[in-house]
Amino acid sequence: MKPIRIALTKGRLEKDTVALFETMGFDCTALHNKGRRLILPIPDANIEVVLAKAADVITYIEHGVCDVGVVGKDTIMEYGGSFFEVADLGFGACRFALAGKKGDDFYAGYAEKTIATKYPNVTRQFFEKKNMDVNIVKIEGSVELAPLLGLADAIVDIVETGSTLRENGLEVFEEVAPISARVIVNTVSMKLDQQTIETLIGNMERARKGEEVR
Ligand SMILES: Nc1ncnc2c1ncn2[C@@H]1O[C@H](COP(=O)(O)OP(=O)(O)OP(=O)(O)O)[C@@H](O)[C@H]1O
Ligand SMILES: O=P(O)(O)OC[C@H]1O[C@H](OP(=O)(O)OP(=O)(O)O)[C@H](O)[C@@H]1O
Known part of the structure; x- marks a missing residue:
């Protein structure tokens, strides 16, 4: 199965998102030892994390080259675009x-x-x-x-x-x-990989609230 690609805003939102992934039990070794690499695998979860500037996260999601994005509401308000905004992660407030x-x-x-x-x-x-x-x-x-x-x-x-x-x-x-930081999803990915993406986002929200992930 092809991995789910998550575009992550590098900089301020990066640390909190990686911490959230770790709460979810993901192995974030590659994200901690990234060097200059920009696409980093979370192998056990069949996820690839793409590190990008905030506005580019929206571009990659809109064009469907990434499935899920983590981006500030400020960037969404400024650039808009065609995607689903599905969750408020609370951090980056x-x-x-x-x-x-x-x-x-x-x-x-x-x-x-x-x-x-x-x-x-x-x-x-x-x-x-x-x-x-x-x-x-x-x-x-x-x-x-x-x-x-x-x-x-x-x-x-x-x-x-x-x-x-x-x-x-x-x-x-x-x-x-x-x-605050929001999760956005490409509209086609949401249809094609609905179950995987909904489970992932549900788990992100549960981990954020300190609840057990499934
Ligand atoms: N004090 C803050 N200043 C700027 N952004 C903040 C702050 N606190 C939280 N954020 C959130 O963090 C996101 C990323 O901020 P970051 O500073 O990493 O990038 P940036 O300043 O927008 O871009 P760059 O510095 O690369 O031009 C912002 O889009 C916003 O949602
Ligand atoms: O209320 P504060 O905690 O002081 O944070 C606000 C400051 O942080 C951001 O700037 P950033 O550090 O991203 O630098 P920039 O102005 O060069 O974008 C923002 O543009 C403000 O200048």
Whole structure:
């Protein structure tokens, strides 16, 4: 039987996902000793784990070259796509927030505001719901710099502990959306390998809750 391919977001979500697999009794030796290898087997479970950047996880699932993906809700909200979102794993918890310089009244005045973000689609949708026209500037990292340098009135970014905002004299103006790691599944794989995939996801959810896996 061909292995089930799981695309796993490398970086922050990787450790928690591997820990979850170990709770499920999977042998994650290859994932611990990966070196520069990008496709790693979990032999006893007939699974291959593909390590990829967050947005690429969605691309691989949409194109059907991977069956199951673990990706943040932030990436799903920004890139969208055609796949099933089947489970919330709870870890990788953080949130999208609108933030800016401490004490600023963001909604004061009528001038169009400039918002810096790594997530232009999330930002556009957030302000569209408010019927507010904003100028969005795409930034690739350390988005918090933009209001400090005078490039933007505010940012839409991920806030986890709040330290980055606090240590740079910024504060949350408004919550945008909660974020956590989600399991996504290719629509064709879900039909062809329904039983295997449903068992796998059921076991991931049970392991997450500390229940016995089947
Ligand atoms: N403090 C945080 N900052 C960013 N992402 C976080 C944070 N806490 C949890 N996450 C979750 O972890 C996922 C992966 O984050 P990671 O930092 O590994 O990648 P990234 O910052 O999106 O990409 P890269 O650093 O490769 O450009 C995010 O998509 C999000 O769902
Ligand atoms: O609330 P905190 O716990 O401080 O976490 C939030 C910070 O973490 C993320 O940045 P990351 O470390 O991914 O770096 P980047 O800005 O270069 O993407 C995010 O973009 C914030 O800057």
